[in-house]
Amino acid sequence: MPPVDVEWTSVIGLANRTLTTPALIDFVGKYESMLPEDVCAYIRNIHRRNELRNNRLLAQLEEAVVAMNRLGITPIMLKGTSTLATAPEERRGVRIMSDLDIIVMPDEAKMAIAALCAIGYDIDYQTPAESQRWHVELSRSQDVGTIDLQQAAPGPAYLYQSIGQALNHCVIAPLGSGRVYIPTPVYRALTLIIHDQFQDYGYWLGDLDLRHLVELRDLNDSAEGLDWEKLASLVSGELMKNAVETQLVALSGLLGVDIPQTMRSRLIPRLQFMRQLMQARFPSTRLLFLAMTALDLGNYRNAANGAWQAAAHPRRSWSLPKVDTLQFLLKAAVAVRTGKV
Structure with a gap:
């Protein structure tokens, strides 16, 4: 139940700070009659805007996946990107996302970059060759988010020694007209x-x-x-x-x-x-x-x-x-x- 005598401005401020405001849509749906009208309106508005943004991210993701598929690359969807790829349409606006995290195999990295550059992406940043953890950030002016192309799961490699390769924990799945690996x-x-x-x-x-x-x-x-x-x-x-x-x-x-x-x-x-x-x-x-x-x-x-x-x-x-x-x-x-x- 909603707590009594809540300072709702502070609640919304904390939700904004933690990037969880759209997730409060479930709370609004359950307790609307007990919440201030302006609180409900604000949360609904943020959720709707985030849903529109995530729909654009999903279309961007599908285009990138299809481009990589053409070169024989089936990428792994990482973190929030796997959630975006699998979420039912009615749940697509719950999570705020900053970028699209994608894993490709080390021997596919150059081809993946080429595939993305061929559809208009530019490289914003690429780690130096001697870096322990390789990744490339790519963007286009018309998109709402960047692509973060990686070769391994997040965090130090030694934490995954007993787990094995990411592909061992994935299943292949369709994404629009493309195909991806979902962990x-x-x-x-x-x-x-x-x-x-x-x-x-x-x-x-x-x-x-x-x-x-x-x-x-x-x-x-x-x-x-x-x-x-x-x-x-x-x-x-x-x-x-x-x-x-x-x-x-x-x-x-x-x-x-x-x-x-x-x-x-x-x-x-x-x-x-x-x-x-x-x-x-x-x-x-x-x-x-x-x-x-x-x-x-x-x-x-x-x-x-x-x-x-x-x-x-x-x-x-x-x-x-x-x-x-x-x-x-x-x-x-x-x-x-x-x-x-």
Whole structure:
């Protein structure tokens, strides 16, 4: 039920900040008679505009996919792009998207770029050749979003060592007149979590990405649902386990998703969730709570360097982070980042 005596301007402000305003359409549909008229009108307007934008993104995606298909490339839909490709028409306006994330195989990258440039795309940015993680951003003036072309799932490669290639967790599906690979719900959930916790440094900074929590909830509520045992089987190492379970504790605590007790009862994930809530309510505590990175510093080095190296240098695994790492985290902790609280 809607809380009593709500300051709706603040609620809408927080929804705008977390990019979740269109998702409130379900709340409006259920409790319209109990909500202020201007609140309902605003949410409906934002949802309608986002639906129009996502319809344009879907048409843009289909055109790009067909162009790549002509060269024998079947791309993998990543993160929100897989949601856009599979969402029923009536649910297409719920999620705000900034770009189209697409994976192609490393030996297909040049052909994929050529296919997109042939239909009018320009390269806005391409990572240097020596970069550990390759991606290219492409855009056209007539489109509402860019294409982010990648060669691998988000986050550090060592987190996927026990999971295998993304294609092992995909099924082929039609997209308009094209064809794509769609990751399974469990793999989509895992890549969303890894993206938030490691590629966006949310685990180290104590950030909450409410938009992605809503998407995880919707994945669990979908016809296929989420197989929690399968998700647990894909998680290896203490660092990844702590990060995934932190997200699941938040999913249960904030959105009421029924998560197995064994996946939301351990101490470090629960402490991390308490930190997230404290930082959201009192942003001035963000720098203070950076000290919690020490909880997983050894686990991080074990995962990044390999267990054999940690065994050879057991004391090193608990040494302080490098100076440039601390400087990066301090700067990121006080930065205003879209969609994060």
